[in-house]
Amino acid sequence: MAKTIQEINEKIRQGKAVVYTAEEIIGVVKEKGLKKAATLVDVVTTGTFGPMCSSGAYFNVGHANPRIKMGGGTVTVNDVPAYAGFAAVDLMVGANALPEDDPRNKVFPGKFSYGGAHVIEDLVAGKDVRLKASAYGTDCYPRKNLDTWIRLEDLNEAALFNMRNAYQNYNVAVNLSDRVIYTYMGVLQPKMRNANYCTAGQLSPLLNDPLYRTIGIGTRIFLGGGQGYVVSHGTQHNPGVPRTEQGVPTRPAGTLTVWGDLKKMSPRWLRGASFRGYGVTLTVGVGVPIPILDEQILRFTSVSDKEIIGPVVDYGEAYPNCKPQVLAEVTVAQLKSGEITVDGQKVVTAGLSSYARAREIALTLKNWIEEGAFLLSEPLAPLPGPDSGYVFKPLNLRPWEPVKEAV
Amino acid sequence: MSDEKVVLNFPPQIIDQPIIYRLIKERGLVVNILQARISPNEWGRMVVEIGGNEAQLDAATKFLKELGVRVESLAGEVRWLEDRCNQCTACISACPTHALVINRAGMTVTFDKEKCIACELCLSTCPYQALEILFE
Numbered sequence: 001m002a003k004t005i006q007e008i009n010e011k012i013r014q015g016k017a018v019v020y021t022a023e024e025i026i027g028v029v030k031e032k033g034l035k036k037a038a039t040l041v042d043v044v045t046t047g048t049f050g051p052m053c054s055s056g057a058y059f060n061v062g063h064a065n066p067r068i069k070m071g072g073g074t075v076t077v078n079d080v081p082a083y084a085g086f087a088a089v090d091l092m093v094g095a096n097a098l099p100e101d102d103p104r105n106k107v108f109p110g111k112f113s114y115g116g117a118h119v120i121e122d123l124v125a126g127k128d129v130r131l132k133a134s135a136y137g138t139d140c141y142p143r144k145n146l147d148t149w150i151r152l153e154d155l156n157e158a159a160l161f162n163m164r165n166a167y168q169n170y171n172v173a174v175n176l177s178d179r180v181i182y183t184y185m186g187v188l189q190p191k192m193r194n195a196n197y198c199t200a201g202q203l204s205p206l207l208n209d210p211l212y213r214t215i216g217i218g219t220r221i222f223l224g225g226g227q228g229y230v231v232s233h234g235t236q237h238n239p240g241v242p243r244t245e246q247g248v249p250t251r252p253a254g255t256l257t258v259w260g261d262l263k264k265m266s267p268r269w270l271r272g273a274s275f276r277g278y279g280v281t282l283t284v285g286v287g288v289p290i291p292i293l294d295e296q297i298l299r300f301t302s303v304s305d306k307e308i309i310g311p312v313v314d315y316g317e318a319y320p321n322c323k324p325q326v327l328a329e330v331t332v333a334q335l336k337s338g339e340i341t342v343d344g345q346k347v348v349t350a351g352l353s354s355y356a357r358a359r360e361i362a363l364t365l366k367n368w369i370e371e372g373a374f375l376l377s378e379p380l381a382p383l384p385g386p387d388s389g390y391v392f393k394p395l396n397l398r399p400w401e402p403v404k405e406a407v
Numbered sequence: 408m409s410d411e412k413v414v415l416n417f418p419p420q421i422i423d424q425p426i427i428y429r430l431i432k433e434r435g436l437v438v439n440i441l442q443a444r445i446s447p448n449e450w451g452r453m454v455v456e457i458g459g460n461e462a463q464l465d466a467a468t469k470f471l472k473e474l475g476v477r478v479e480s481l482a483g484e485v486r487w488l489e490d491r492c493n494q495c496t497a498c499i500s501a502c503p504t505h506a507l508v509i510n511r512a513g514m515t516v517t518f519d520k521e522k523c524i525a526c527e528l529c530l531s532t533c534p535y536q537a538l539e540i541l542f543e
Binding site: 049050051109113178179180186187190194195196271273274275276283336337338348349350351352353354355356357359 | 446447448449493494495496497498499500501509511513514515531532534535536
């Protein structure tokens with residue numbers, strides 16, 4: 001009974017598509033059985049809203065009079081350094097960029113209350129931000145200094161470009177050392193007093209299409225409150241990790257590079273996040289629709305929290321020193337109960353990725369599709385799959401050494 | 408006889424001294440430890456309720472300050488800013504009195520001000536500045 005995306009889009013245009021979220025579908029499959037549900041259901045929507053570090057935005061601010069060449073110069077936006085290695089007025093702001101000499105970060109652990117991600121959030125919220133640039137000046141771009149307010153609607157292009165989003169599964173972080181540590185997984189108390197996890201679990205986009213059968217280059221998605229696209233697999237994509245019999249990876253696996261028009265996004269779905277003692281990152285809302293083309297795809301989307309397994313990793317000593325030990329494997333259901341047991345010790349848990357917001361994204365995407373406002377796209381090329389041999393490698397340290405001269 | 412809630416911050420060099428013992432034994436105060444976090448080589452922090460007459464409380468404050476302990480009255484109020492909250496639930500595991508709790512069905516956060524002892528542990532866990540403490 002294989003369906004095609006074209007057939008599904010036709011139903012969407014007619015307002016007849018049958019859509020469920022990845023949470024609702026669990027009950028639907030249980031009630032109707034896989035075969036019947038696969039004939040009935042057209043699309044399953046997924047969602048996630050969590051910190052996604054490798055995110056950024058690029059824009060073209062337009063030319064000043066006289067012109068300035070910011071490319072190759074020094075640029076800040078609200079005192080946060082922007083990357084100016086492109087053409088004259090093309091800039092990029094990275095989520096993790098920090099103001100130089102920010103007094104809030106000078107004393108350990110540091111608050112990191114404002115960085116690139118907050119600049120992006122402020123722009124999307126329609127606020128004025130201060131652009132300062134100094135350039136070396138050329139004949140065609142004689143201006144050497146610029147200090148002006150800018151806002152999103154005045155920019156030419158403004159795009160969200162995130163080279164690593166929607167991590168498929170992630171570590172459960174604990175701290176075995178005897179002092180408090182401050183990490184990208186939050187504040188971790190000593191002697192494994194708490195465990196933090198970061199996953200949307202049964203709502204997560206890539207965990208609902210674990211072998212990347214439907215998500216590929218060009219897949220249209222919910223991004224930051226607007227529509228965006230999957231551009232390719234993301235950095236650190238690692239499809240070859242161990243998986244359960246249902247194909248769900250038990251270690252951090254696939255990632256996505258995504259793009260979208262920043263002007264159509266909303267600050268509800270793009271939030272600057274400050275991690276004490278660690279830094280700044282962008283919390284991004286991503287939602288991916290999964291076309292139910294056959295029974296296998298539907299089976300994957302009916303995955304539930306108790307079938308998704310995360311590895312418990314020590315961030316006190318093991319993680320910083322690249323030691324691969326996994327202390328335990330726990331299910332997302334166990335994590336969400338508030339407590340897990342590791343080596344006989346009860347550990348209280350907390351999440352970093354908002355399940356409540358992920359649910360809202362999946363429901364929003366479902367509404368867009370039901371109303372005919374969102375059509376599915378045919379992927380142009382697949383992401384590297386579990387059997388592709390694609391691997392996430394560590395850095396092979398080859399330190400620079402001075403050349404010894406022959407005497 | 409009055410009870411005062413105070414926050415005591417101990418510099419790392421004196422965390423091995425039996426200061427609370429001396430408050431009780433030598434100064435005759437009734438001390439109830441509500442919350443304590445002492446780790447080697449770090450500032451220690453305690454939220455205590457101290458009972459005694461005004462003279463005793465004044466003398467106690469002087470004694471503590473002479474030792475280098477920072478004494479702050481717990482007149483602070485923790486505020487949860489619902490419109491800034493992303494419902495990520497990172498704060499839940501930090502709250503010792505369950506003032507911050509999670510509704511497991513909706514995976515949403517709620518804050519019960521009555522249970523809050525302003526220990527400030529949640530503040531460092533919130534990435535979105537949805538928790539703040541205001542001092543009188």
